Amino acid sequence: MFELRDVTFRYDDRLVLDHVDLAIDHGELVLLAGPTGVGKSTLLGVVAGLVPAFTGGTLTGDVVIDGASVLEVPARERAHLVGYVGQNPPAWFVTDTVEEELAFGMEQLGLAAPTMRRRVEETLDLLGIADLRHRDLRTLSGGQQQRVAIGSVLTTHPRLLVLDEPTSALDPTAAEDVLATVTRLVHDLGVSVLVAEHRLERVVPFADRLCLLGEGGRVRVGDPAGLLVDAPIAPPIVELGRLAGWSPLPLTVRDARRRTAELRSRLGTPPDPLPVETGPTGPVRRGPAAEVRNLVVAHGPVPALRDVDLDLVPGTVTGLMGRNGAGKSTLLWSLQGRHAATRGTVRVGGDDPHRLRPEARRRHTGLVPQSPADLLYLETVAEECAAADRTASAAVGTCAGLLERLAPGIDPAGHPRDLSEGQRLALAVSIVLTAGPPVLLLDEPTRGLDYPGKHALAGILRDLAAEGRAVLVATHDVEFVAQVADDVVVLAEGEVVSSGPVREVVAESPAFAPQVTKVLGPGWLRVDEVAAALATSAEVSP
Numbered sequence: 001m002f003e004l005r006d007v008t009f010r011y012d013d014r015l016v017l018d019h020v021d022l023a024i025d026h027g028e029l030v031l032l033a034g035p036t037g038v039g040k041s042t043l044l045g046v047v048a049g050l051v052p053a054f055t056g057g058t059l060t061g062d063v064v065i066d067g068a069s070v071l072e073v074p075a076r077e078r079a080h081l082v083g084y085v086g087q088n089p090p091a092w093f094v095t096d097t098v099e100e101e102l103a104f105g106m107e108q109l110g111l112a113a114p115t116m117r118r119r120v121e122e123t124l125d126l127l128g129i130a131d132l133r134h135r136d137l138r139t140l141s142g143g144q145q146q147r148v149a150i151g152s153v154l155t156t157h158p159r160l161l162v163l164d165e166p167t168s169a170l171d172p173t174a175a176e177d178v179l180a181t182v183t184r185l186v187h188d189l190g191v192s193v194l195v196a197e198h199r200l201e202r203v204v205p206f207a208d209r210l211c212l213l214g215e216g217g218r219v220r221v222g223d224p225a226g227l228l229v230d231a232p233i234a235p236p237i238v239e240l241g242r243l244a245g246w247s248p249l250p251l252t253v254r255d256a257r258r259r260t261a262e263l264r265s266r267l268g269t270p271p272d273p274l275p276v277e278t279g280p281t282g283p284v285r286r287g288p289a290a291e292v293r294n295l296v297v298a299h300g301p302v303p304a305l306r307d308v309d310l311d312l313v314p315g316t317v318t319g320l321m322g323r324n325g326a327g328k329s330t331l332l333w334s335l336q337g338r339h340a341a342t343r344g345t346v347r348v349g350g351d352d353p354h355r356l357r358p359e360a361r362r363r364h365t366g367l368v369p370q371s372p373a374d375l376l377y378l379e380t381v382a383e384e385c386a387a388a389d390r391t392a393s394a395a396v397g398t399c400a401g402l403l404e405r406l407a408p409g410i411d412p413a414g415h416p417r418d419l420s421e422g423q424r425l426a427l428a429v430s431i432v433l434t435a436g437p438p439v440l441l442l443d444e445p446t447r448g449l450d451y452p453g454k455h456a457l458a459g460i461l462r463d464l465a466a467e468g469r470a471v472l473v474a475t476h477d478v479e480f481v482a483q484v485a486d487d488v489v490v491l492a493e494g495e496v497v498s499s500g501p502v503r504e505v506v507a508e509s510p511a512f513a514p515q516v517t518k519v520l521g522p523g524w525l526r527v528d529e530v531a532a533a534l535a536t537s538a539e540v541s542p
């Protein structure tokens with residue numbers, strides 16, 4: 001049994017956790033949720049012994065594991081009790097290769113060699129990374145790194161597993177597999193798990209209880225379905241349930257499907273029926289802002305992209321999806337110019353971006369990288385925003401205005417290093433969007449963002465597209481794609497395996513379908529469409 005007892009934590013003048021009590025039983029999975037920057041990572045850090053030791057700030061209260069206080073036990077010595085996976089796996093890697101990383105924690109615990117060997121093999125299989133075992137950690141894709149990080153704590157068989165946004169870099173299928181693996185440990189070994197996650201749709205089905213952390217640092221803990229009735233954050237399926245007046249709220253697609261007959265009868269046909277084979281309709285599209293033809297890009301012997309064709313059209317938001325390691329980031333960096341084409345061509349605004357100087361590249365494209373900290377180098381948030389406005393010759397306050405829409409309430413005098421993951425991402429996105437180049441590339445831009453933040457980002461990207469920009473978003477967040485994308489391109493092992501209008505592509509593939517499509521069938525993507533259809537049908541038949 002694990003407990004936080006009356007924990008209060010503050011950074012100087014900012015109260016982050018206010019008299020928090022939380023108990024987690026053996027074999028229980030608790031989901032921690034709350035708005036961007038509210039203090040979820042801080043709470044997990046308290047449990048793992050990182051806060052306040054590595055962050056500063058003042059902590060009162062107690063952290064208890066199996067009846068004994070661990071407050072005075074340093075993080076390193078808590079490692080056999082608490083397995084912690086942070087938000088940015090590469091920052092935590094201590095070795096060079098996948099196998100070494102999986103073994104490292106066990107070596108620290110002094111486990112016998114045969115045990116270590118067995119657990120490494122088991123974990124490689126469990127997480128589907130056996131073929132990566134000898135790879136250099138730095139060359140792995142984001143999702144591959146995430147799996148290794150989770151594997152490296154699983155091998156130590158901790159009593160409590162603490163995971164900070166473990167699924168944000170994982171493709172939908174991998175996310176489900178990893179959570180199922182964790183749940184199996186919970187059940188078989190009685191491990192306790194505390195997971196912080198914004199994508200509630202992914203984790204709620206696995207959660208025994210929900211802990212909601214609100215502004216002001218107060219928590220509410222309880223049964224997920226009960227708490228979500230009026231929680232400020234809710235996955236699409238819960239919003240759908242609230243709209244339809246379902247009680248108790250369904251938390252899984254399966255539960256929701258059983259209740260849809262009545263809702264469907266009120267809904268009529270989907271908003272934008274699947275296009276029939278009559279060719280494109282709608283506004284005439286202009287020529288592409290970026291063109292990729294027969295592109296092959298190899299990192300060493302194995303090509304990461306094989307014969308890829310892609311057009312990015314002004315006025316369009318394109319979602320780029322596909323399994324971990326499918327080649328999404330490689331494609332973005334090829335469009336940006338960092339990667340050279342091994343074969344084939346890339347043209348952005350008519351030029352080969354790889355041959356351009358950095359300033360010229362920036363005029364053509366803006367890229368928000370997977371690790372947003374790479375873009376930040378100044379001392380305060382305000383300085384970053386002012387520099388972004390100056391560089392882009394944008395009106396003073398442009399960048400700060402974008403930031404306020406994405407993640408409200410950030411202290412402009414704060415250091416970017418002290419931002420939460422979602423706040424830092426919002427700042428990086430704001431800086432790139434301030435420049436407003438004709439082609440915008442975003443690599444997994446919803447990490448750390450709560451539902452309102454994602455909604456705001458979707459709105460901003462739609463506005464930029466409406467101004468005539470071409471936007472390409474690589475993401476595993478199927479709900480975000482449903483909100484923002486016109487078209488979707490799916491990569492598999494470096495090849496384009498499907499592309500077209502979002503409604504068609506996601507309806508064809510269960511892995512990429514958002515919850516509303518899974519519940520109501522092809523044609524429906526978002527809760528707001530369902531709400532609009534219900535309003536119309538109420539007008540027609542009062």
Ligand SMILES: Nc1ncnc2c1ncn2[C@@H]1O[C@H](COP(=O)(O)OP(=O)(O)OP(=O)(O)O)[C@@H](O)[C@H]1O
Nearest residue numbers: 011036037038039040041042418419420421422448
């Ligand atoms: N060293 C620090 N000094 C001052 N404030 C800090 C420091 N570290 C974090 N903060 C602030 O504390 C708050 C909580 O941050 P935390 O990372 O715990 O949030 P979070 O809920 O995990 O966010 P996200 O959803 O983005 O992951 C944020 O507002 C952040 O700006």
Ligand SMILES: Nc1ncnc2c1ncn2[C@@H]1O[C@H](COP(=O)(O)OP(=O)(O)OP(=O)(O)O)[C@@H](O)[C@H]1O
Nearest residue numbers: 139141142143144299304324325326327328329330
């Ligand atoms: N420097 C490198 N050396 C060897 N292989 C590499 C290197 N960089 C990337 N790769 C491999 O190329 C493939 C494509 O990687 P990429 O980062 O483009 O995938 P991704 O679709 O963005 O994945 P994710 O969704 O996990 O972020 C992966 O298998 C990755 O391991």
